[in-house]
Amino acid sequence: MIAFYVVFMLLTHVWAEETMEETHVHIEDGVVFCDVQSFEQEAYILKVIGSGSPMTVFWQFDVLEQRKYWLDKEVARVRLGRQVIPDLVTQRWLLRDLSGGVIKHTNDAHEAMHFLTNMRHIAVVDVSVLEPSNTYTLDVHLFIYEGEGEHESWLSLFSNAGFDMGSVPLHIDATKQQRIDE
Amino acid sequence: MVGDIQWLTQWVRFLPFVVVLFLSVLMYYVWPTHDYFGSSYLNWVNVGLLLALALAAFVFGIRNFVSKGTSVGLHLRTKLVTIMVLMVLVPSTILQITANQVITKGLDVWFDVRVDNLLDKAMSLAQGFYADIEADMEHSLKQVIRDDNFPALEVTPWGALVLNQYMEKLLHKYDWDRLELFDASERLIASVHKQPEHADALQSMETKPITSAGRLSIALGRYTVDHWAREDGEYVVGYLPLYSQRRLIGILRAEVKLPSEIISSARSIEADYRSYRELDRHRQGIQKTFMHTLMIAMTLIVCVAGMLALVFARRLTAPVEELATALEKVKSGNFDVLVAVDSKDELASLAASFNSMIAQLKYNMDTLTATQHELTNALVSSRQRQYVLENLLANLYSGVILLDASGDIRLMNETCKALLMLSEHKGDKTSIYDFSEAHLKPVLSFFETLQTQALDDLQQELVITHHLQSVKILARGTLLGSEDDVFSGWLLVFDDITQLAEAQRHRAWAEVAQRLAHEIKNPLTPIKLSTERVKRRFREQVDDVRVFDTCTDAVINQVERLQRLLADFSNLATLPKPKMELVSIASLLQELEELYSPYSQLTFEGMPRGEVYCDPDQIRQVLINLIDNALATKAHVRVYVEMTDEQIRFYVQDDGAGIDENIKEHIFEPYFSTKAEGSGLGLAIAQRISEEHHGQLQLLSASSPTRFCIWLPNVKLRTKGGELDDSNPGS
Numbered sequence: 023m024i025a026f027y028v029v030f031m032l033l034t035h036v037w038a039e040e041t042m043e044e045t046h047v048h049i050e051d052g053v054v055f056c057d058v059q060s061f062e063q064e065a066y067i068l069k070v071i072g073s074g075s076p077m078t079v080f081w082q083f084d085v086l087e088q089r090k091y092w093l094d095k096e097v098a099r100v101r102l103g104r105q106v107i108p109d110l111v112t113q114r115w116l117l118r119d120l121s122g123g124v125i126k127h128t129n130d131a132h133e134a135m136h137f138l139t140n141m142r143h144i145a146v147v148d149v150s151v152l153e154p155s156n157t158y159t160l161d162v163h164l165f166i167y168e169g170e171g172e173h174e175s176w177l178s179l180f181s182n183a184g185f186d187m188g189s190v191p192l193h194i195d196a197t198k199q200q201r202i203d204e
Numbered sequence: 205m206v207g208d209i210q211w212l213t214q215w216v217r218f219l220p221f222v223v224v225l226f227l228s229v230l231m232y233y234v235w236p237t238h239d240y241f242g243s244s245y246l247n248w249v250n251v252g253l254l255l256a257l258a259l260a261a262f263v264f265g266i267r268n269f270v271s272k273g274t275s276v277g278l279h280l281r282t283k284l285v286t287i288m289v290l291m292v293l294v295p296s297t298i299l300q301i302t303a304n305q306v307i308t309k310g311l312d313v314w315f316d317v318r319v320d321n322l323l324d325k326a327m328s329l330a331q332g333f334y335a336d337i338e339a340d341m342e343h344s345l346k347q348v349i350r351d352d353n354f355p356a357l358e359v360t361p362w363g364a365l366v367l368n369q370y371m372e373k374l375l376h377k378y379d380w381d382r383l384e385l386f387d388a389s390e391r392l393i394a395s396v397h398k399q400p401e402h403a404d405a406l407q408s409m410e411t412k413p414i415t416s417a418g419r420l421s422i423a424l425g426r427y428t429v430d431h432w433a434r435e436d437g438e439y440v441v442g443y444l445p446l447y448s449q450r451r452l453i454g455i456l457r458a459e460v461k462l463p464s465e466i467i468s469s470a471r472s473i474e475a476d477y478r479s480y481r482e483l484d485r486h487r488q489g490i491q492k493t494f495m496h497t498l499m500i501a502m503t504l505i506v507c508v509a510g511m512l513a514l515v516f517a518r519r520l521t522a523p524v525e526e527l528a529t530a531l532e533k534v535k536s537g538n539f540d541v542l543v544a545v546d547s548k549d550e551l552a553s554l555a556a557s558f559n560s561m562i563a564q565l566k567y568n569m570d571t572l573t574a575t576q577h578e579l580t581n582a583l584v585s586s587r588q589r590q591y592v593l594e595n596l597l598a599n600l601y602s603g604v605i606l607l608d609a610s611g612d613i614r615l616m617n618e619t620c621k622a623l624l625m626l627s628e629h630k631g632d633k634t635s636i637y638d639f640s641e642a643h644l645k646p647v648l649s650f651f652e653t654l655q656t657q658a659l660d661d662l663q664q665e666l667v668i669t670h671h672l673q674s675v676k677i678l679a680r681g682t683l684l685g686s687e688d689d690v691f692s693g694w695l696l697v698f699d700d701i702t703q704l705a706e707a708q709r710h711r712a713w714a715e716v717a718q719r720l721a722h723e724i725k726n727p728l729t730p731i732k733l734s735t736e737r738v739k740r741r742f743r744e745q746v747d748d749v750r751v752f753d754t755c756t757d758a759v760i761n762q763v764e765r766l767q768r769l770l771a772d773f774s775n776l777a778t779l780p781k782p783k784m785e786l787v788s789i790a791s792l793l794q795e796l797e798e799l800y801s802p803y804s805q806l807t808f809e810g811m812p813r814g815e816v817y818c819d820p821d822q823i824r825q826v827l828i829n830l831i832d833n834a835l836a837t838k839a840h841v842r843v844y845v846e847m848t849d850e851q852i853r854f855y856v857q858d859d860g861a862g863i864d865e866n867i868k869e870h871i872f873e874p875y876f877s878t879k880a881e882g883s884g885l886g887l888a889i890a891q892r893i894s895e896e897h898h899g900q901l902q903l904l905s906a907s908s909p910t911r912f913c914i915w916l917p918n919v920k921l922r923t924k925g926g927e928l929d930d931s932n933p934g935s
Contacts, residue, residue, distance in 0.1 A: 073478065073482065074478035109431075110330075
């Protein structure tokens, strides 16, 4: 039993490593927007797309209601996908927004990389959904897949738990919300 | 050696937990990290297998620990399984390590830097080809812009022929495959192209809309080069916006189809390059995949080996367990066990031998039990007989001595010891020849007579005198068994016949005395009467009256003396049975005090309240006898009484000269007297009366002051019927 405990502690230690990602939240016109950028994965993504392999990422934004004696309640979830398909011989990279279907070509690998690692001004949830008396957090996760497919199979549940981009508390101003409701 | 085995046994009990620890550490190392981008299901398979193994080992260890090794054969089975698993685990581990090294080296060779450089160069060639085509396109478009005829070109409806001729010229000049002209509204105005090589290529002649690159060209106001990849091949497309007086009047699109062979090669290089880089990027993952695959195989092999070992160990230890269980039953006394013999191997032979041994053991045990039962019964019977014999001998009034052939005493009861006065020498006598004391000489002599004369039985009367106490014994000896018998010896039986002889003597004497008294008493009265008559009638006629009176008085006195003597004789011989009644002690003594009132030297001290159960006439006679004897000393006489719970003691004490030590032993014998006129029967009669009252007359002190005591049982000890309780020691 002691051995199990030691192993468990080591594993939880591995999972509990601090991330150096950047996540910002702001409320604009009654909508919660999020800006997030993953610095840690840039090198890897650049290496992958630079070597010609397609790459697909999914950004997942979860709004959770904080509860004291129970698991946090999920209030809203937004999942956005982006994809980069390289063409090495022409040295062009196809940028594809899986959520909106927008396609773009670029000759700059860094631009392709930033296309995957940067999410700007993402509308997550309407403030009217949230109760001012409750405490909410916004959890952001980044799921990275090599290739063009999403790979959301049961095996991926084990193989890719996603990268934690951090958890940001949502401060809901009651007066503002009252005005929005009116 | 035994200690080592015990230590090993204890260690084996903890082995499953060591295995659990080892598997846990292994699980930690194979646990998939979350920055692992390859396929990690192999890791999870490994983790699952290791977890299952760890749980199995843990459960096994707990069961083993809880059972505390009480299960028969568990240790042996554990050892066998452990050894077999280790036999598989050790080579598998070595194989795993070796394979890991081989895989690592193989990957190093696979991802050699030369291959890397080669692929880079090939990729550069492919990219250079595309870049050259695009550069050519750009250069051609630049040349079109610089063409002197180009500004004169006006797009007019009537100038279509001229336009086509000019575009044909450009097509051939720059070796384009297709050239199209669109107006500002992106409508096709003119199109020229080379002849298709195949008829089915006509479909490819269809005009495609302007792409984003074309719009970008319009927006930028300069040429752009784009790349198309269509089903019929890949194209390099160049867009050139046409302006007139700074107004967009059209857009020119030139296409060059890339050679399919080169494209195919370039795409193949790209695919290989991509695969190689992907593999290179997943190099560690590949290595882990191989290692995990091997580990899964090894774990499965160990599992299978463990299960096979378990099955084998069970089959191997089952007969041993059965034997051990049977041995435990035998150990607890159950011999009704039979071990199954199912095969023909050595274990079956061992089981058959065990069954045979147990059968023989059971037969021996049954025989032993039966013998023990018989011996127990015999012992119980013997002890019962011995107990009965000992009790019989202890309660016998006869003394018994059992002698063996050598004269050693095998048995002698307490009565015999008391009879032969051996109490002081208890335990000293182990042989008849130890009877060396003077008073035992007759006994030894009796046995020697019996032994030396080889008599079957012998009966003699023996007199044993010890400390002035004489005991008359009837001794009977009997020869037991012969030399051929189990036991041979002699049985000597002694009976105290002192009282019997005394009684016989007394009865004979009393009869004689009665006869004599009767014969003598009868003529005495006529003699006395005749003498008195003669004295009265002839006293006046005799010459010498004094002599006559003397003679006649002497006759009369002697006759009277003879009559008194005969009366005493008669009393002693025919003493009547006492008429017992409760008599007040005070009244009894009061009568005596009144009787002896003239004697001033006699004092009665104390008149205790109480009663004595006796014949008052006989007791009074005894006391008178004692008082008379005491008064004869002319000294002071004291009479007093003491009462205890058991006895009432009458004391008569005088301050006379005392009784000579030489005669004090004979004063209670009949006809013994120190007085000339005494008959010598007074104390004898007194003692007999005491004995008739279950009491005793004793001389407590012979020297001055002389003290006699007659004690009688206290009335409290009598039963309701008036009879004495014989069980009382004082009776």
